Amino acid sequence: MIPALVSVILQIIIILALSPLISGIIKKIKAYFQIRKGPSIFQPYYDIAKLLRKDSVVSQNVSWIFHAAPIISFAAVLTAGLLIPIYITSLPLGFAGDLIAVVYLFALARFFTALASLDAGSSFGGMGASREMFVAAMVEPALMLSIFAVALNVGSTNLSYISQTLSGMGLDALSPYQILAFVALLIIAIAETGRIPVDNPSTHLELTMIHEAMILEYSGKQLAIVELGAMAKQLLIFSLIANIFFPWGIASAYSGIAALVFALFVYILKIVIIAITMAVIETSTAKWRLFRLPDLLSISLMFSFLALVSFIIVKGG
Amino acid sequence: MSMNYLFFGMFVFYLVGATSAVILNKKDRLCSYTSFMSAAIAALLGIIFSISVIFGDTFSYDLSGGSYLKFGFFIDRLSAFFILVISISVLAVSIYSTGYVREYFGKKNIGYLGFLYNIFILSMVFVASADNAVMFLIVWELMSVVSYFLVVYEHEKPETRKAGFIYIVMTHIGTGFIIMSFLIFVGTSGSYSFGTFAEAGKTMTPLLKDIAFIFALIGFGTKAGIVPLHIWLPYAHPAAPSNVSALMSGVMIKIAIFMLIRVFFVFLGASQSWWGYVVLALGTMSAILGILYAVVESDIKRMLAFSSIENIGIILIGIGASMIFFADGKPILSTLAAMAALYHLLNHSIFKGLLFMGAGSILFSTHTKNIEELGGLIKKMPKSAILVLIGVLSISALPPFSGFISEWLTFQSLLLGFNLKETFPMIILSISAAILALTGALAAFCFLKFFGIGFLALPRTKHAEHAKESNTPMLIGMGIFASLSILLGIFPFYVLPILERITASFIGNLDSFTFSSFATVAIPSSTISLSTPAILALMFIFMLLLFGILFLINRKKQPVYETWGCGQPVSTSRNEYTATAFSKPVQIWFKSLYRPAREIDVTYTTSPLLKESFKFESRIEQVIEQYLYEPVVDFVIIRSRKARRIQTGSIHAYLGYIFGTLVILFMFVIAGGSP
Numbered sequence: 001m002i003p004a005l006v007s008v009i010l011q012i013i014i015i016l017a018l019s020p021l022i023s024g025i026i027k028k029i030k031a032y033f034q035i036r037k038g039p040s041i042f043q044p045y046y047d048i049a050k051l052l053r054k055d056s057v058v059s060q061n062v063s064w065i066f067h068a069a070p071i072i073s074f075a076a077v078l079t080a081g082l083l084i085p086i087y088i089t090s091l092p093l094g095f096a097g098d099l100i101a102v103v104y105l106f107a108l109a110r111f112f113t114a115l116a117s118l119d120a121g122s123s124f125g126g127m128g129a130s131r132e133m134f135v136a137a138m139v140e141p142a143l144m145l146s147i148f149a150v151a152l153n154v155g156s157t158n159l160s161y162i163s164q165t166l167s168g169m170g171l172d173a174l175s176p177y178q179i180l181a182f183v184a185l186l187i188i189a190i191a192e193t194g195r196i197p198v199d200n201p202s203t204h205l206e207l208t209m210i211h212e213a214m215i216l217e218y219s220g221k222q223l224a225i226v227e228l229g230a231m232a233k234q235l236l237i238f239s240l241i242a243n244i245f246f247p248w249g250i251a252s253a254y255s256g257i258a259a260l261v262f263a264l265f266v267y268i269l270k271i272v273i274i275a276i277t278m279a280v281i282e283t284s285t286a287k288w289r290l291f292r293l294p295d296l297l298s299i300s301l302m303f304s305f306l307a308l309v310s311f312i313i314v315k316g317g
Numbered sequence: 318m319s320m321n322y323l324f325f326g327m328f329v330f331y332l333v334g335a336t337s338a339v340i341l342n343k344k345d346r347l348c349s350y351t352s353f354m355s356a357a358i359a360a361l362l363g364i365i366f367s368i369s370v371i372f373g374d375t376f377s378y379d380l381s382g383g384s385y386l387k388f389g390f391f392i393d394r395l396s397a398f399f400i401l402v403i404s405i406s407v408l409a410v411s412i413y414s415t416g417y418v419r420e421y422f423g424k425k426n427i428g429y430l431g432f433l434y435n436i437f438i439l440s441m442v443f444v445a446s447a448d449n450a451v452m453f454l455i456v457w458e459l460m461s462v463v464s465y466f467l468v469v470y471e472h473e474k475p476e477t478r479k480a481g482f483i484y485i486v487m488t489h490i491g492t493g494f495i496i497m498s499f500l501i502f503v504g505t506s507g508s509y510s511f512g513t514f515a516e517a518g519k520t521m522t523p524l525l526k527d528i529a530f531i532f533a534l535i536g537f538g539t540k541a542g543i544v545p546l547h548i549w550l551p552y553a554h555p556a557a558p559s560n561v562s563a564l565m566s567g568v569m570i571k572i573a574i575f576m577l578i579r580v581f582f583v584f585l586g587a588s589q590s591w592w593g594y595v596v597l598a599l600g601t602m603s604a605i606l607g608i609l610y611a612v613v614e615s616d617i618k619r620m621l622a623f624s625s626i627e628n629i630g631i632i633l634i635g636i637g638a639s640m641i642f643f644a645d646g647k648p649i650l651s652t653l654a655a656m657a658a659l660y661h662l663l664n665h666s667i668f669k670g671l672l673f674m675g676a677g678s679i680l681f682s683t684h685t686k687n688i689e690e691l692g693g694l695i696k697k698m699p700k701s702a703i704l705v706l707i708g709v710l711s712i713s714a715l716p717p718f719s720g721f722i723s724e725w726l727t728f729q730s731l732l733l734g735f736n737l738k739e740t741f742p743m744i745i746l747s748i749s750a751a752i753l754a755l756t757g758a759l760a761a762f763c764f765l766k767f768f769g770i771g772f773l774a775l776p777r778t779k780h781a782e783h784a785k786e787s788n789t790p791m792l793i794g795m796g797i798f799a800s801l802s803i804l805l806g807i808f809p810f811y812v813l814p815i816l817e818r819i820t821a822s823f824i825g826n827l828d829s830f831t832f833s834s835f836a837t838v839a840i841p842s843s844t845i846s847l848s849t850p851a852i853l854a855l856m857f858i859f860m861l862l863l864f865g866i867l868f869l870i871n872r873k874k875q876p877v878y879e880t881w882g883c884g885q886p887v888s889t890s891r892n893e894y895t896a897t898a899f900s901k902p903v904q905i906w907f908k909s910l911y912r913p914a915r916e917i918d919v920t921y922t923t924s925p926l927l928k929e930s931f932k933f934e935s936r937i938e939q940v941i942e943q944y945l946y947e948p949v950v951d952f953v954i955i956r957s958r959k960a961r962r963i964q965t966g967s968i969h970a971y972l973g974y975i976f977g978t979l980v981i982l983f984m985f986v987i988a989g990g991s992p
Binding site: 052055056057058059060061063064065071072074075076078079082087093095097098100101104105107108111114115118119120121122123124125126127129130133134136137138139140141142143144145148151152155156157158160162194216217221222225290291294301305308309312313 | 370710714716735740744755757761765769839844846851864876877879893894902905
């Protein structure tokens with residue numbers, strides 16, 4: 001009971017502590033590619049600390065949804081965080097949900113953020129909500145097919161079991177269907193974390209923003225929660241990719257402090273590499289027009305479908 | 318014996334409701350209370366009755382000992398489950414109705430509505446319990462005709478009369494196919510009793526079985542609203558009074574699903590796997606097309622009707638998968654898929670009933686069902702808003718609400734297709750899952766639009782501005798459904814063993830497997846599990862912590878200011894996003910399906926620079942209606958014109974026709990054709 005509780009609290013602390021750092025690293029690397037010095041990688045921490053000290057200015061049109069949404073969304077993301085293996089596959093609460101449940105918890109978080117954006121009655125909010133849900137709808141079929149490809153390969157949608165099995169397979173885990181599913185999920189991760197070419201996280205131009213348009217009415221402490229929630233979601237999506245496709249080095253159960261520290265170190269390394277990849281993709285592409293996005297996500301859909309078909313072919317139906 | 322009392326007590330109370338409505342039809346208020354409350358009591362008896370059948374023995378009762386036609390009731394666990402679904406819905410909807418019909422006081426005849434309402438429910442219960450094909454067809458027809466009268470209750474509106482016409486035509490086409498399907502069974506078994514149909518199904522030739530399958534699928538599929546037989550549904554459900562729409566969408570179309578399960582599994586033994594693929598494909602198509610039309614709809618009740626098509630599709634995906642597994646000799650997987658389908662069926666009857674009642678409340682207090690004219694209702698009707706939000710979250714399949722559980726189970730049963738070890742089913746089931754995922758996301762899009770545009774921000778019109786909270790009976794009715802939506806989401810492990818008993822009655826008993834353990838739903842022989850209580854508890858803890866932290870660091874009152882409008886000093890409802898704009902991205906994405914047409918009409922004053930008026934109109938096409946039905950309708954009309962020549966209007970001619978027909982029939986009998 002006590003070790004389980006410690007493990008859960010530790011996982012929450014790691015998620016909350018790491019997620020601003022990952023955002024900071026991505027920003028720093030983007031700055032490097034743009035031949036700028038860029039802010040320190042710890043800037044997101046300072047931003048959140050600053051926002052937490054400020055008052056929240058609230059629109060006069062809003063209802064309780066606007067106040068409740070950041071809390072509900074954040075809670076949904078953290079709950080998902082307890083279902084995803086981070087550095088250790090033995091999750092005390094892993095029985096509570098699988099990969100599909102994680103996807104739906106993220107959907108719950110998105111749903112409330114979008115509702116809140118409509119609450120203030122601004123056209124930016126409506127535009128953001130409409131586009132966010134549109135992108136989410138386009139992502140969903142590809143996401144489900146890649147989940148199927150992975151789940152068929154391992155025989156389960158339980159995330160701990162997936163990581164455990166694949167890390168036990170050694171380099172055999174690098175099968176063609178895994179690689180194809182990885183490419184599909186990478187495209188999905190770009191869309192889900194709101195990065196270029198789908199969305200531009202650093203814009204406030206009304207015609208191009210999606211996520212930023214949704215949270216335009218938030219300020220101060222509420223904005224701090226919204227921002228931290230978005231960063232935590234980004235970290236969790238990176239963790240999903242890391243531990244489904246590159247599970248090596250993850251600890252399987254509690255086996256001494258040294259082993260855990262090593263596993264944690266490997267995890268951070270993997271996440272930083274994914275963050276660098278994302279930064280490279282972001283700087284090397286331009287933002288796509290909203291109505292060209294179905295093409296991008298069809299590519300992802302095709303990759304996930306190929307992953308599935310190649311699994312069926314390789315494993316001989 | 319007590320079962321007899323319960324069963325016939327239920328009938329008596331529905332009949333009391335119907336007759337008291339007729340007798341008291343001059344006294345609106347009294348009439349509404351007696352007729353709807355007596356339906357509610359009957360529903361309570363129905364709930365007790367069906368639960369005791371599910372946990373006890375099958376119930377049967379013979380009405381007559383005639384040798385040729387034996388009328389009787391036969392209720393096994395499957396029928397009992399549907400009586401349970403009917404009764405739960407009727408209980409909540411009846412309480413809601415006592416409040417809702419106040420809208421009609423002094424304007425419409427309440428006695429007429431109360432009478433039809435009770436008879437409609439009674440006919441649905443009869444359909445679920447009939448043990449004889451002839452009796453079944455009589456009560457089925459009764460259900461169709463009574464529901465037609467309910468659809469045209471507001472018959473002074475021309476669009477309602479059109480809706481009723483489309484409904485009655487489609488439903489009779491369906492009944493025609495049902496009769497043909499039943500006659501195939503009768504031809505083999507020599508009896509009209511359903512008990513003998515299962516025996517007949519075993520001895521029939523494969524070709525006859527296939528024909529019976531197709532006819533039953535078309536016949537009952539019409540009632541269920543499967544694409545492409547769905548066209549009546551988006552007309553009829555919005556036209557009916559909202560409490561009746563809640564029952565039609567929530568329950569009546571499920572009765573067709575009940576008969577589909579009965580014909581496919583019990584009568585035909587689900588022996589061909591291609592039947593399963595057909596059902597799965599039709600289910601997938603209904604799900605995606607239903608939700609695609611729902612997304613761009615701005616009439617709330619029409620949107621809900623399209624969404625019913627979607628949900629029937631999701632239920633059929635489960636049933637199709639179950640049939641595929643069953644034909645392949647995998648009873649455990651088949652049970653799981655069937656449980657997913659039945660769970661979604663139960664959930665849909667509840668959250669769709671809730672949303673239709675919510676639409677009724679909106680209509681009641683704003684007199685409009687157009688989302689574009691609403692807005693800000695969360696402040697005017699706060700209690701209804703919370704109840705509708707629960708329905709919205711359930712139908713969007715968000716955890717931990719009920720829709721999530723059944724969609725999760727459906728995904729898991731599709732995923733289990735890899736146990737079949739064949740390429741074709743694996744690919745088909747995966748594609749179906751991908752489309753189901755898209756459907757789920759679009760459902761969230763659709764209902765986010767409904768709640769976000771309809772309930773949040775500022776009221777867009779006077780209608781919405783003067784909205785008032787619904788009255789108490791309406792809130793109680795919706796509250797029952799809202800709490801059930803939550804309970805079915807949090808406690809699936811109590812529901813699944815019940816569903817397992819029900820599926821056992823048509824798939825077979827499974828002794829060695831359990832689908833649920835303490836507080837968790839687990840897929841047999843795998844590591845997959847789901848525990849909504851744990852998810853809910855975690856979310857609750859996190860929300861409490863966050864709320865506490867925010868409360869501690871936020872002692873001051875929050876400053877209130879205008880919504881950001883690019884520095885413009887006014888923020889009015891005209892700045893808000895509209896429902897049409899909200900769904901525009903989806904409309905552009907699927908423009909080859911919608912074939913949107915727009916019309917812009919500008920009139921100028923004397924100067925071409927000054928516009929006097931500006932009219933914008935945007936329409937989408939109903940592809941199936943336009944390209945599948947209209948040519949058939951045109952053809953029938955042209956042929957009918959030709960056939961008009963024999964309609965002389967002279968009574969001698971008609972007597973001649975009758976005589977001629979009789980002569981031909983006599984010749985047929987004498988020549989040796991069997992009667």
